[in-house]
Amino acid sequence: MPGTRWIRLLTENDCRLEICTDPKTILSVDDILALIGDRCDGVIGQLTEDWGEVLFSALRRAGGTAFSNMAVGYNNVDVEAANRNGIAVGNTPGVLTETTAELAASLTLAAARRIVEADQFMRAGLYDGWLPHLFVGNLLKGQTVGVIGAGRIGSAYARMMIEGFKMNLIYYDLYQATRLEKFVTAYGHFLKANGEQPVTWKRAATMEDVLREADVISLHPVLDKTTYHLINPERLAIMKKEAILVNASRGPVIDEVALVEHLKANPMFRVGLDVFEDEPYMKPGLADMKNAVVVPHIASASKWTREGMATLSALNILGKIKGYPVWGNPNQVEPFLDENATPPPACPSIVNAKQIGLPSAKL
Numbered sequence: 001m002p003g004t005r006w007i008r009l010l011t012e013n014d015c016r017l018e019i020c021t022d023p024k025t026i027l028s029v030d031d032i033l034a035l036i037g038d039r040c041d042g043v044i045g046q047l048t049e050d051w052g053e054v055l056f057s058a059l060r061r062a063g064g065t066a067f068s069n070m071a072v073g074y075n076n077v078d079v080e081a082a083n084r085n086g087i088a089v090g091n092t093p094g095v096l097t098e099t100t101a102e103l104a105a106s107l108t109l110a111a112a113r114r115i116v117e118a119d120q121f122m123r124a125g126l127y128d129g130w131l132p133h134l135f136v137g138n139l140l141k142g143q144t145v146g147v148i149g150a151g152r153i154g155s156a157y158a159r160m161m162i163e164g165f166k167m168n169l170i171y172y173d174l175y176q177a178t179r180l181e182k183f184v185t186a187y188g189h190f191l192k193a194n195g196e197q198p199v200t201w202k203r204a205a206t207m208e209d210v211l212r213e214a215d216v217i218s219l220h221p222v223l224d225k226t227t228y229h230l231i232n233p234e235r236l237a238i239m240k241k242e243a244i245l246v247n248a249s250r251g252p253v254i255d256e257v258a259l260v261e262h263l264k265a266n267p268m269f270r271v272g273l274d275v276f277e278d279e280p281y282m283k284p285g286l287a288d289m290k291n292a293v294v295v296p297h298i299a300s301a302s303k304w305t306r307e308g309m310a311t312l313s314a315l316n317i318l319g320k321i322k323g324y325p326v327w328g329n330p331n332q333v334e335p336f337l338d339e340n341a342t343p344p345p346a347c348p349s350i351v352n353a354k355q356i357g358l359p360s361a362k363l
């Protein structure tokens with residue numbers, strides 16, 4: 001895990017720390033069982049690990065009460081199994097928001113302006129002079145950005161695309177994104193007052209409305225039963241032929257086999273993908289598609305964010321061991337990240353706090 005603050009926070013609070021140095025990228029359940037051993041109070045794990053009944057009951061038997069993913073997404077964790085074993089499950093919200101949104105914006109631009117194809121063309125020595133039709137892509141200004149899942153990251157991405165490129169917004173979420181709507185309204189007024197075309201927003205009644213209307217669609221929901229294969233052949237078919245689809249949420253939100261077929265049939269349709277259905281693998285054919293930009297799950301990969309994720313996950317474990325209450329607002333974790341201050345005596349984010357009866361901190 002990156003940085004050293006998380007190590008200091010634990011060791012200065014009398015925790016003995018065992019750091020896994022196995023060179024394997026993804027640990028199996030058996031690897032983790034061996035690491036838990038017969039005495040372990042808490043574990044910080046990664047999103048690539050399968051945390052279910054086997055691991056939570058082993059942790060319980062070893063005297064443990066806390067697990068934290070070093071991630072905001074926790075679809076790799078069976079929270080019900082953790083509840084049955086009385087284990088608190090932590091995650092790391094907030095600290096990834098801007099970094100992940102920036103990568104989604106980067107993928108959007110790379111896809112819209114064909115950056116990767118053009119880079120490969122240059123390196124292959126194929127450039128022999130300016131041409132009017134060389135790597136013509138899409139202009140974003142004035143087009144419509146569609147966001148599916150307008151939570152922390154989806155809203156941050158929307159703001160970047162609206163403020164940066166003056167795009168109009170259409171979004172779909174189970175909940176109203178009130179702050180985002182207010183921002184777009186205010187920005188629209190500002191543009192109008194300066195003699196520019198104002199930006200607009202619309203909350204779509206159905207996901208299909210977003211897919212039909214948007215020129216760029218970025219996916220930012222959690223992965224659960226309701227969002228598995230949310231993008232399927234039928235929904236791909238209703239998107240514009242020249243649309244751009246970006247995914248920096250979780251791979252299984254897209255039916256990747258269907259996506260490859262769609263990319264083959266629609267060369268002007270482009271995608272930017274940070275995540276894949278069977279990570280670390282890509283479905284057959286995807287790597288050959290020039291209309292796909294692919295990167296290896298790096299959306300949260302800035303130094304500040306990764307160190308913040310390490311800090312928040314360590315504080316989730318420490319807080320539970322110390323018997324601290326749970327921080328009341330997982331969207332405001334800044335006080336835990338201030339290098340020059342002692343962090344608040346609270347667990348920054350425990351997703352099953354209510355289910356296992358943990359008290360909430362008074363802010």
Ligand SMILES: NC(=O)c1ccc[n+]([C@@H]2O[C@H](COP(=O)([O-])OP(=O)(O)OC[C@H]3O[C@@H](n4cnc5c(N)ncnc54)[C@H](O)[C@@H]3O)[C@@H](O)[C@H]2O)c1
Nearest residue numbers: 073100149150151152153173174221222226248249299300
């Ligand atoms: N690629 C990466 O490195 C990376 C980095 C950070 C987060 N993520 C993923 O992004 C997800 C979102 O993170 P966040 O911090 O914005 O979480 P969040 O909880 O703030 O936002 C998720 C949003 O999805 C919405 N949602 C849930 N089910 C939906 C559905 N069926 N249809 C439409 N919207 C639905 C929720 O209402 C919520 O607003 C994480 O769960 C994680 O899987 C990926």
Ligand SMILES: O=C(O)[C@H](O)CO
Nearest residue numbers: 070071072073096300
């Ligand atoms: O869910 C998360 O936190 C991310 O996928 C890590 O990059």
